[in-house]
Amino acid sequence: MNSSTKALRLENVSRHYDGVKAVDDVSLSLPPGETLALVGPNGAGKSTLIQLISGVASLTSGRIWLEDRRIDKLPPERIARLGIGRSFQTSRVFPALTVWDSVMLGTQARLLAEERASGRLKDPFSELFASLLGTASWRRRLQAQEAVVQDILQLFGERLWPRRHQPAYTLSYANRRRLEIARVLAGQPDYLLLDEPAAGMNPTETAELTELLLQLRRLHPQLGILVVEHKLSLVRQVADRVIVLNQGQILAEGDPDEALDHPEVVEAYLGRVRTRPVSSDAHLG
Numbered sequence: 001m002n003s004s005t006k007a008l009r010l011e012n013v014s015r016h017y018d019g020v021k022a023v024d025d026v027s028l029s030l031p032p033g034e035t036l037a038l039v040g041p042n043g044a045g046k047s048t049l050i051q052l053i054s055g056v057a058s059l060t061s062g063r064i065w066l067e068d069r070r071i072d073k074l075p076p077e078r079i080a081r082l083g084i085g086r087s088f089q090t091s092r093v094f095p096a097l098t099v100w101d102s103v104m105l106g107t108q109a110r111l112l113a114e115e116r117a118s119g120r121l122k123d124p125f126s127e128l129f130a131s132l133l134g135t136a137s138w139r140r141r142l143q144a145q146e147a148v149v150q151d152i153l154q155l156f157g158e159r160l161w162p163r164r165h166q167p168a169y170t171l172s173y174a175n176r177r178r179l180e181i182a183r184v185l186a187g188q189p190d191y192l193l194l195d196e197p198a199a200g201m202n203p204t205e206t207a208e209l210t211e212l213l214l215q216l217r218r219l220h221p222q223l224g225i226l227v228v229e230h231k232l233s234l235v236r237q238v239a240d241r242v243i244v245l246n247q248g249q250i251l252a253e254g255d256p257d258e259a260l261d262h263p264e265v266v267e268a269y270l271g272r273v274r275t276r277p278v279s280s281d282a283h284l285g
């Protein structure tokens with residue numbers, strides 16, 4: 001979430017699996033500060049696109065850029081250190097770590113990137129000695145990390161803060177999903193990629209998540225968010241722009257109402273042309 005954020009660009013990106021065109025010649029751009037929602041039926045290629053951007057899957061063809069830097073050949077940890085943080089479709093928290101420690105761990109991505117950029121990257125032994133001796137610089141860094149963790153946990157209201165000393169395995173499903181988002185935010189990414197963050201959440205939890213995303217936008221106006229989501233009430237409230245994927249290709253693009261109510265989109269999902277807008281939480285899957 002630093003001020004020098006650069007645009008994320010996909011140029012003619014494809015990923016094929018044994019003849020299946022999971023993503024087929026997709027070009028898109030996400031500038032800093034924009035929230036872009038990716039919607040489409042099951043199997044449209046949405047998760048694959050997130051896998052490709054985050055380096056978890058490799059491209060069959062095309063290029064991905066962070067401004068003028070090509071990132072599609074980089075491993076996932078390098079991409080994360082460049083400021084692209086992602087959550088997974090199924091929660092990936094470490095069950096035995098406490099909520100606090102899980103989010104603390106998330107602060108490492110940005111820290112490593114900053115130290116590397118400034119040439120102050122510490123080797124593991126000097127790190128260990130600094131922590132054992134409790135040096136002033138080590139204490140300052142710890143305090144800064146703790147302040148980040150506290151701010152992030154408090155974003156989630158009463159959901160995570162009172163549970164900060166509990167191990168993740170004791171959390172409810174919705175809280176584990178919140179924790180995963182908190183851990184990604186702790187890396188202070190410039191881009192946040194969220195894969196179905198509201199999956200499995202009830203309407204109250206979905207409304208809370210919607211409010212959280214709106215609050216994030218207010219607090220971090222430079223943060224670019226790419227959210228894959230089937231729950232259209234959330235999409236309509238948080239997205240500046242929507243891209244509809246179908247069979248790996250872009251079917252429609254525009255502001256939420258324009259894209260979601262496009263007759264071809266409605267027909268692709270519902271098999272008929274509607275005269276009224278797609279209901280707010282129609283499931284496109």
Ligand SMILES: Nc1ncnc2c1ncn2[C@@H]1O[C@H](COP(=O)(O)OP(=O)(O)OP(=O)(O)O)[C@@H](O)[C@H]1O
Nearest residue numbers: 017020022040041042043044045046047048049285
């Ligand atoms: N690792 C893989 N190996 C083979 N096929 C894959 C792989 N990953 C994805 N696919 C195929 O690529 C297509 C797109 O899948 P993807 O998971 O990206 O869709 P999606 O839009 O995210 O769907 P959903 O909404 O159900 O999560 C599907 O046909 C899927 O079976």
